[in-house]
Amino acid sequence: MTLLLLLLLALPAGAAERQAEVGIYSLRKLSAVTLEPDGEAHAGGHPLAGKAVMRVRGAMVSLDGRHKAGPARTLRARGGVWLSGKGLPRRLYRGELIFSSRKGRLRIVNRLPLEEYIAGVVSGEAADLAHPEAYKAQAVAARTYALKHYKAHSGEGYNLCDSTHCQLYTGSAAVKRRAREAAEATAGEVLYYGGAPAETYYHSACGGHTEDMTNVWPFPGKPYLAGVRDGPRGKPYCSIAPRFHWKTKIYYTGLTRLARQARWILPDETAQGLKASAWGESGRVARLEIQTQRRRVAVSATDFYHGIGRRAGWNAVRSSWFSILRGKDYVFLDGVGSGHGVGMCQWGAEGMARRGFKYRDILKHYYPGTEIRHD
Ligand SMILES: [Zn+2]
Ligand SMILES: [Zn+2]
Numbered sequence: 001m002t003l004l005l006l007l008l009l010a011l012p013a014g015a016a017e018r019q020a021e022v023g024i025y026s027l028r029k030l031s032a033v034t035l036e037p038d039g040e041a042h043a044g045g046h047p048l049a050g051k052a053v054m055r056v057r058g059a060m061v062s063l064d065g066r067h068k069a070g071p072a073r074t075l076r077a078r079g080g081v082w083l084s085g086k087g088l089p090r091r092l093y094r095g096e097l098i099f100s101s102r103k104g105r106l107r108i109v110n111r112l113p114l115e116e117y118i119a120g121v122v123s124g125e126a127a128d129l130a131h132p133e134a135y136k137a138q139a140v141a142a143r144t145y146a147l148k149h150y151k152a153h154s155g156e157g158y159n160l161c162d163s164t165h166c167q168l169y170t171g172s173a174a175v176k177r178r179a180r181e182a183a184e185a186t187a188g189e190v191l192y193y194g195g196a197p198a199e200t201y202y203h204s205a206c207g208g209h210t211e212d213m214t215n216v217w218p219f220p221g222k223p224y225l226a227g228v229r230d231g232p233r234g235k236p237y238c239s240i241a242p243r244f245h246w247k248t249k250i251y252y253t254g255l256t257r258l259a260r261q262a263r264w265i266l267p268d269e270t271a272q273g274l275k276a277s278a279w280g281e282s283g284r285v286a287r288l289e290i291q292t293q294r295r296r297v298a299v300s301a302t303d304f305y306h307g308i309g310r311r312a313g314w315n316a317v318r319s320s321w322f323s324i325l326r327g328k329d330y331v332f333l334d335g336v337g338s339g340h341g342v343g344m345c346q347w348g349a350e351g352m353a354r355r356g357f358k359y360r361d362i363l364k365h366y367y368p369g370t371e372i373r374h375d
Contacts, residue, residue: 020117020146022169023153024108025088026161031056031106033085038092041079048077054099056106061099074100092173102157109158115183118143121167122179126346131353135182137362140372141200141344142167144191147375148199190375191367193224198370205241206230206345207321207337210366215280216302216340224367227282230348237351244336246318251330262307264299265292274331275324284321284341343367
């Protein structure tokens with residue numbers, strides 16, 4: 001019996017027990033954060049009874065000024081802990097929280113089972129979807145993406161960050177039952193192409209055809225990210241997406257401001273026209289031209305989409321699949337879909353699931369040539 005136990009303990013941790021270390025509030029420069037227990041919790045080796053403040057000063061972290069950890073040391077919290085602070089969204093974390101100083105700032109790492117992290121990511125990324133098979137497809141895509149990018153932040157002392165740079169992760173409070181079930185049902189399943197995990201990009205709604213990644217990003221393409229027609233012509237799988245069709249009016253005054261800020265045009269230039277000048281195979285715009293009083297300036301559709309998104313919100317221009325209608329002092333963008341269009345179409349996955357496809361069919365459709373393996 002004891003021998004068996006020892007043997008079991010000596011086995012390497014399988015995927016089901018694999019832990020993820022996620023950098024929390026990773027885009028923020030923090031010097032302090034407030035902890036609050038959710039049920040039973042410990043912090044700094046003591047029961048956490050009420051609110052306590054974790055603070056960094058130089059290379060030291062301290063909890064309510066009492067428990068200190070010197071350079072290269074950490075303070076830990078276990079159980080359910082709410083984190084909050086000035087200007088921070090209040091969020092609940094389970095598993096373990098590891099606090100330390102990094103370059104004089106507070107570094108917070110949430111260590112938790114990989115599948116719990118996946119359930120958290122899927123809850124956020126697939127928030128509007130409903131069908132269990134769509135959730136399962138999203139869980140496999142999210143897990144594969146996480147493992148592919150597992151070393152993205154090794155220099156910062158964790159595996160993944162909690163922003164969309166990796167995948168959005170906002171802790172345990174918003175984890176949905178459906179997401180947890182999807183993570184459990186597909187536990188350890190990873191999408192492979194050749195001998196390596198695939199690059200499983202995904203987006204909200206493709207508009208009818210996913211896009212070859214080389215038309216969107218300046219990276220070498222992947223055979224399984226070449227773009228596929230998303231269902232029957234005229235009635236794509238993702239046509240069930242809310243605001244599948246969208247229209248946005250852009251005044252030249254606003255376009256001028258944006259184009260100057262983005263340094264596409266010079267401060268004395270004025271935008272007086274906008275037209276598409278190149279298209280990808282799906283129909284998405286690849287390049288645009290801004291007409292000023294003295295020249296035409298070429299802008300990639302990806303830059304344009306990101307430039308507008310950052311300044312006017314991501315709902316203004318929802319994708320790069322649009323046609324441009326000219327008005328007197330404005331243009332109308334008449335578009336379909338939402339997001340970059342590369343890889344899995346989330347609303348298409350939902351549409352396929354509603355038509356009876358299983359998650360394996362869905363993943364094969366959006367990432368052709370890949371196969372599911374147990375990692
Ligand atoms: Zn990241
Ligand atoms: Zn689609």
